[in-house]
Amino acid sequence: MxxxxxxxxxxxxxxxxxxxxxxxxxxxxxxxxxxxxxxxxxxxxxxxxxxxxxxxxxxxxxxxxxxxxxxxxxxxxxxxxxxxxxxxxxxxxxxxxxxxxxxxxxxxxxVRTDHNYSNQDSSKALLYNQLAFTFFDVYLLKRPNAENEYSEEEKAKALQFGSQLSDSEKELLFKNVLLGLPGSKINFTAEQILSLLDNxxxxxxxxxxxxxxxxxxxxxxxxxxxxxxxxxxxxxxxxxxxxxxxxxxxxxxxxxxxxxxxxxxxxxxxxxxxxxxxxxxxxxxxxxxxxxxxxxxxxxxxxxxNENVFRExxxxxxxxxxxxxxxxxxxxxxxxxxxxxxxxxxxxxxxxxxxxxxxxxxxxxxxxxxxxxxxxxxxxxxxxxxxxx
Known part of the structure; x- marks a missing residue:
């Protein structure tokens, strides 16, 4: 190779x-x-x-x-x-x-929900957690009709997950999910992403x-x-x-x-x-x-x-x-x-x-x-x- x-x-x-x-x-x-x-x-x-x-x-x-x-x-x-x-x-x-x-x-x-998951040796990895993403989608971004795409159980578990986050952790989750294109240091805003989704x-x-x-x-x-x-x-x-x-x-x-x-x-x-x-x-x-x-x-x-989480x-x-x-x-x-x-x-x-x-x-x-x-x-x-x- x-x-x-x-x-x-x-x-x-x-x-x-x-x-x-x-x-x-x-x-x-x-x-x-x-x-x-x-x-x-x-x-x-x-x-x-x-x-x-x-x-x-x-x-x-x-x-x-x-x-x-x-x-x-x-x-x-x-x-x-x-x-x-x-x-x-x-x-x-x-x-x-x-x-x-x-x-x-x-x-x-x-998309990843965590850009700094801590491994056992303290190195950091990228991670995707579906519960974190559901919480972002339904309760942070509040995408129109998003709640209809998840079961009641999924939304309840996501809400429980989100209730344990501090304001700064919620802000970081929002930033992680809406990372811009490779090579860019600019993140999408909520307004931008919702407008793009309409298309x-x-x-x-x-x-x-x-x-x-x-x-x-x-x-x-x-x-x-x-x-x-x-x-x-x-x-x-x-x-x-x-x-x-x-x-x-x-x-x-x-x-x-x-x-x-x-x-x-x-x-x-x-x-x-x-x-x-x-x-x-x-x-x-x-x-x-x-x-x-x-x-x-x-x-x-x-x-x-598990069925909700994968990490690098x-x-x-x-x-x-x-x-x-x-x-x-x-x-x-x-x-x-x-x-x-x-x-x-x-x-x-x-x-x-x-x-x-x-x-x-x-x-x-x-x-x-x-x-x-x-x-x-x-x-x-x-x-x-x-x-x-």
């Missing part, structure tokens, strides 16, 4: 030299400064490429080329935004960047899937002509939040997307964390079924404490059986004669980095620990397979 690390650009507190010294050879990044929907110009792409090249690294994967909300809703100026997306794809290809990650999650990129009132899973397939029918031929690969990131978490539709969460979701637009340029970002948060997903079977569509790897792990865990220990997964990925890469780019997704916040401003889940030490463990596991499994052959 090609070992990469995500970097949020020149404003990131993690430096490129730190990433290089850790053994990563390539960078995953995006032009976060460009408003969603605007064209990524060749000049802007090359400027970022040069910064990365000067550090002795290569920009190999875009994460993400974001899809404008009007495309997801097939409303407003969505046709123009699709044309802009096509131009950005061509410009990236002209600059030699061929793997483009995106997601089709409405409004929120990902999705008439959009269910079926309609959102239709909009995704239309988008892909337009942009995938451009990617294929450029020799590029699009990789959709699974929904995170892989179930509805705030009443929003979810259409990239299960094996059946992938099958519908890939059958509708059968080009190999229409592919998957295989994220073991997002997929592993859904107990019905068989992560190894997804490799078997969609191996030719996997273009980018996010390797991380989660522990499902050590990269090698959790619901995802990482040894079996990496063995399957090595066999897949050998069969396809490719080295798939991989990044250690998320990581614990260790005490040495506490107090440093950074995006939740993207501290340096925790990700480097994950990178070292994953590299070691890949090397060991690779050696074993060679001995068997």
């Amino acid at each position: 090609q070992q990469t690390m995500r970097w949020f650009g020149p404003q990131d507190s993690v430096r490129l030299i730190d990433i290089k010294q850790a053994g990563a050879t390539a960078i995953v990044t995006a032009l976060h400064q460009i408003p969603v929907g605007d064209i990524w110009t060749i000049e802007a792409i090359q400027e970022r490429q040069q910064i990365i090249k000067d550090a002795g690294l290569e920009w190999t994967v875009v994460e993400s080329l974001p899809v404008h909300e009007e495309i997801k809703r097939a409303a407003g100026n969505y046709l123009q935004y699709i044309e802009n997306y096509k131009i950005s794809l061509k410009n990236l290809s002209d600059c030699g960047i061929k793997i483009i990650t995106y997601n089709f999650m409405p409004i929120l990129d990902w 999705y009132a008439a959009i269910d899973n079926k309609k959102l899937r239709e909009n995704l397939i239309y988008f892909l029918s337009e942009v995938v031929p451009i990617a294929a002509a450029c020799g590029s690969k699009l990789a959709v990131h699974p929904d995170d978490p892989p179930f509805s939040v705030l009443g929003l539709p979810r259409i990239v969460s299960t094996e059946n979701d992938f099958r519908e997307i890939f059958e509708a637009v059968p080009s190999s340029a229409n592919g998957l970002c295989y994220c073991t964390g997002s997929l592993g948060a859904n107990p019905s997903n068989n992560l190894e079977k997804i490799i078997d079924d969609f191996g030719d569509r996997i273009h980018f790897l996010h390797l991380r792990n989660v522990i499902r404490e 865990s050590e990269h090698l220990n959790g619901e995802a059986k990482m040894e079996a997964i990496i063995e399957k990925l090595i066999v897949l890469m050998n069969e396809r004669n490719v080295s798939l780019p991989m990044r250690p997704d998320h990581g614990f916040l260790h005490s040495i980095e506490e107090g440093i401003e950074q995006y939740p889940g993207y501290s340096l030490v925790g990700r480097l620990k994950g990178l070292a463990e994953l590299r070691g596991l890949e090397a060991g499994i690779g050696y074993k397979l060679k001995q068997l052959n």
Whole structure:
């Protein structure tokens, strides 16, 4: 696997030299400064490429080329935004960047209720608690009609959970849930999120899937002509939040997307964390079924404490059986004669980095620990397979 690390650009507190010294050879990044929907110009792409090249690294994967909300809703100026997306794809290809990650999650990129869950060793992890989210949704945000989407028992348990929170803890929960897009330090306000949710009132899973397939029918031929690969990131978490539709969460979701637009340029970002948060997903079977569509790897792990709670865990220990997964990925890469780019997704916040401003889940030490463990596991499994052959 090609070992990469995500970097949020020149404003990131993690430096490129730190990433290089850790053994990563390539960078995953995006032009976060460009408003969603605007064209990524060749000049802007090359400027970022040069910064990365000067550090002795290569920009190999875009994460993400974001899809404008009007495309997801097939409303407003969505046709123009699709044309802009096509131009950005061509410009990236002209600059030699061929793997483009995106997601089709409405409004929120990902959701956690706790960004600083304390592990036994006092390192900090990301956590999702459904009771906390229900309390946020019904009693803090007070989303219209939200109370009708939960059972009386769920609301009672959520209210009991919330009654134990101080005002500052409630404020932190609100902030955690409404975290802005990756690379941004700005959170959504209640007014903003409620207004955005209104736009999705008439959009269910079926309609959102239709909009995704239309988008892909337009942009995938451009990617294929450029020799590029699009990789959709699974929904995170892989179930509805705030009443929003979810259409990239299960094996059946992938099958519908890939059958509708059968080009190999229409592919998957295989994220073991997002997929592993859904107990019905068989992560190894997804490799078997969609191996030719996997273009980018996010390797991380989660522990499902109960039906209401999952949290990020050590990269090698959790619901995802990482040894079996990496063995399957090595066999897949050998069969396809490719080295798939991989990044250690998320990581614990260790005490040495506490107090440093950074995006939740993207501290340096925790990700480097994950990178070292994953590299070691890949090397060991690779050696074993060679001995068997």
